[in-house]
Amino acid sequence: MSTPNWPAPTARGPLAATVVLPGSKSMTNRALILAALAEEPTRIVRPLHSRDTELMAQGLRELGVRVDAEGDDWLVTPGDHAGPAGPVHVDVGLAGTVMRFLPPVAALTRGQVTIDGDPRARQRPMRPIIDALRALGAEIDDGGRGCLPFTVHGRGSLAGGSVTIDASASSQLVSGLLLAAPRFTKGVEVRHEGPPVPSAPHLAMTVRMLQDAGAVVETGRNLWRVAPGPLRGGEQVIEPDLSNAAQFLGAALVAGGRVTVPGWPAETTQPGDALRHLLAEMGGRVSLGPQGLTVHGDGTLRGLRADLRDVGELTPVIAALAALADSPSRLTGIAHLRGHETDRLAALADEINALGGDVRRLPDGLEIRPRPLHGGLVRTYDDHRMVMAAAVLGLAVEGIVVENVATVGKTLPGFTELWTGMLEG
Numbered sequence: 001m002s003t004p005n006w007p008a009p010t011a012r013g014p015l016a017a018t019v020v021l022p023g024s025k026s027m028t029n030r031a032l033i034l035a036a037l038a039e040e041p042t043r044i045v046r047p048l049h050s051r052d053t054e055l056m057a058q059g060l061r062e063l064g065v066r067v068d069a070e071g072d073d074w075l076v077t078p079g080d081h082a083g084p085a086g087p088v089h090v091d092v093g094l095a096g097t098v099m100r101f102l103p104p105v106a107a108l109t110r111g112q113v114t115i116d117g118d119p120r121a122r123q124r125p126m127r128p129i130i131d132a133l134r135a136l137g138a139e140i141d142d143g144g145r146g147c148l149p150f151t152v153h154g155r156g157s158l159a160g161g162s163v164t165i166d167a168s169a170s171s172q173l174v175s176g177l178l179l180a181a182p183r184f185t186k187g188v189e190v191r192h193e194g195p196p197v198p199s200a201p202h203l204a205m206t207v208r209m210l211q212d213a214g215a216v217v218e219t220g221r222n223l224w225r226v227a228p229g230p231l232r233g234g235e236q237v238i239e240p241d242l243s244n245a246a247q248f249l250g251a252a253l254v255a256g257g258r259v260t261v262p263g264w265p266a267e268t269t270q271p272g273d274a275l276r277h278l279l280a281e282m283g284g285r286v287s288l289g290p291q292g293l294t295v296h297g298d299g300t301l302r303g304l305r306a307d308l309r310d311v312g313e314l315t316p317v318i319a320a321l322a323a324l325a326d327s328p329s330r331l332t333g334i335a336h337l338r339g340h341e342t343d344r345l346a347a348l349a350d351e352i353n354a355l356g357g358d359v360r361r362l363p364d365g366l367e368i369r370p371r372p373l374h375g376g377l378v379r380t381y382d383d384h385r386m387v388m389a390a391a392v393l394g395l396a397v398e399g400i401v402v403e404n405v406a407t408v409g410k411t412l413p414g415f416t417e418l419w420t421g422m423l424e425g
């Protein structure tokens, strides 16, 4: 669905803003899965409410789990494990976390669960997890296509055991198997074989949240083991989404002044924590204190040479900053971004170049030479992070218009209000 275009505001002077960010998408959707499989109810405190997390909540409801809103929190009451009464349909939208984390849960129900999503969702990598689930005992009918849509024929349990997978296309292929594994009869041993798995912090997040819920997890190089056993409910407090801090903190480098994000955890598995050193390398003065994380900009915005494999989801905003920098950038390790919401390497190159930029695609990344940019319509390809990247360009370039702005609601429905609030101080 297309929504109105949005004229991105330019920055009229140095910033002095504090931006309170909603919860982490990645933590919220893991918390929902773990709560659905627990022995007792779970209160999820300060979850993210966005398209991706509402789809996860709704998908779990289809599988017989109760997810009730209590104020801003979610109270999750696991089903009786009998599963849905009849055939059900789950819509994953364009959410990687839903399409990879929910099918293993579906395999544990006694239902016939058809899973589908947006047209682009049908192109995102799924074959490794479909094959792995089959090897672990699931029955899945995908018409031999190896992608969405498919039907999981749940039998009320899944044997589990050892499986080898090529997860170079997405860390979520491993996370999905691990999150449900305490409920597999034999648990799971997942071994990765292939080019490196991206997004290592997201795998650490999976392991940490499983352990916090009482699971026994062992890890080795390209190896993860989860023992069968009960998961605790209780309370899961969600951290602010640090990846969604990128555009706000980065704005201080473009406009000057300072931006603070409160509630920045002292220790976290979120990949967005890498913004502390990435934005410092690009010229920001970064400090972490009781007020949160503050980035000061003094007008310096340097190019960046960095391997972003571990923090791929930060790329669109980093690329936009790089296009405005005073020296070239080379961002590598991110070939897997071709399988994200859109082919992000193509989208970033095409859209920045259409504004007069010089972005070249590399086999595994982007080379960005800053050029004076002009205004124009930026296409967003149903990708929330393309909206965020375009907004960053708009801070410095008059006349940027962002297509279909509401697509940002995939992870940050209040984005435009937060953005104008930041600019107004």
Ligand SMILES: O=C(O)C1=C[C@@H](OP(=O)(O)O)[C@@H](O)[C@H](O)C1
Binding pocket: 025, 026, 027, 096, 097, 169, 170, 171, 172, 175, 198, 199, 202, 312, 313, 336
């Ligand atoms: O597990 C997660 O919550 C995520 C893992 C990463 O996926 P990839 O490993 O596919 O990049 C990341 O990009 C995505 O936004 C969220």
Ligand SMILES: C=C(OP(=O)(O)O)C(=O)O
Binding pocket: 094, 095, 096, 097, 313, 340, 341, 385, 411
């Ligand atoms: C890649 C992303 O999302 P998804 O969870 O859909 O993979 C992202 O948020 O940048």
